[in-house]
Amino acid sequence: MKQTILVTGGTGFIGSHTTVELQNAGYKVVIVDNLSNSDAKVVDGIEKITGVRPAFEQVDCCDFAAMDRVFSKYPDISGIIHFAASKAVGESVEKPLLYYRNNIVSLVNLLELMPKHDVKGIIFSSSCTVYGQPAPDNLPVTEDAPIKPAESPYGNTKQINEEIIRDDIHSGAPIKAILLRYFNPIGSHPTAIIGELPNGVPMNLIPYVTQTAMGIREQLKVFGNDYNTPDGTCIRDYIYVVDLAKAHVKAMERVLDTDSEALEVFNIGTGHGCSTKEIVETFEKVTGVKLNWTFAPRREGDIEKVWADPEKANKVLGWKAETSLEDTLMSAWRWQQKLREEGIQ
Ligand code: WQD
Secondary structure, three states: OOOEEEEEOOOOHHHHHHHHHHHHOOOEEEEEOOOOOOOOHHHHHHHHHHOOOOEEEOOOOOOHHHHHHHHHHOOOEEEEEEOOOOOOHHHHHHOHHHHHHHHHHHHHHHHHHHHHOOOOEEEEEEEHHHHOOOOHHHOOEOOOOOOOOOOOHHHHHHHHHHHHHHHHHHOOOOOEEEEEEEOEEEOOOOOOOOOOOOOOOOOOHHHHHHHHHOOOOOOEEEEOOOOOOOOOOOEEOEEEHHHHHHHHHHHHHHHOOOOOOOEEEEEEOOOOOEEHHHHHHHHHHHHOOOOOEEEEOOOOOOOOEOOEOOHHHHHHHOOOOOOOHHHHHHHHHHHHHHHHHOOOO
8 A cells, every 4th residue: 555645835836736746656745834925726737636624724834733733644654845935035045934934934844854754755846947057067957066155045944954954854853855956847737626726926937928829918928038038038858747746756766765875856847948938938938828018127136048958867766757748838827727717817
């Protein structure tokens, strides 16, 4: 019988898609989320997709006593996937202490509770942001690329949390961990029942593209066309959120496998770089929708180009991104159309 997995932040964008794939793989799931940046209706959506309703506890991971009670209530939890965190780069610059408290205390609580409740493994949601701007000869970026000083408190919490996990395991904690460094997760579930639902004006590219296409936003601004890239716009590794979710299932299988190392790190990306301009042009091609967009000055803090070398995840996890950019962008557009049909956006 597959074990029970605790998914913190499980009503969020990546957490909800990962819960679906965990259930598809036969795991039972307990979602913990404080709903500060998501909606409990996502639990209904997950049930609609898989036919199985995950357990849901509205709890803040920073509340040690409440989290202790969750582990006592579900004694068969054997692994954790920790998504719950504040994740807006710009907001973290304005409110650093909120980010340090929320993102670090929540992780420390989980690490302290794991041995007490005999929880064996944790998957930590990290980010390619730890690499900053890799040197040109370090692209595509591998897991042993240098970690650069963080460009934002958000990025710093990812680096600090990686170190906290490393130090905890080095101290002899009876746990194992896998750090997954995501690149740019995009798209929505093929059923369009769950997807990305940013609060307010989207910071990330794809929701801004789909909201512009829907007429919610007047015009998309492409930040910078004077970068040292083929078309002058930034390059990123855009990965379909369902492929990313499946990487978590593979990582959970490995971290619960007694033979794997105590701490492992994997880049989770497609291995292909794609420019902002290519995203816009591909979106217009697959959807047939003409986007109102223009070039604008560079956005402060943006790095020029980064994409993954996913070979280690391909070989060790037996995982590979499978979905084309075209299908991924189409899923994002179908989700935006669904939000309009349901009067949500
Ligand atoms: C992508 C590209 C922009 C909006 C951030 C975090 C990262 C992760 C993903 C959480 C950039 C350009 C964007 C727009 C634009 N977050 N862009 N016009 O900045 O690569 O990564 O989100 O884990 O940690 O740093 O993603 O989607 O904001 O931007 O031209 O209106 O699109 O300049 O080149 P980013 P993004």
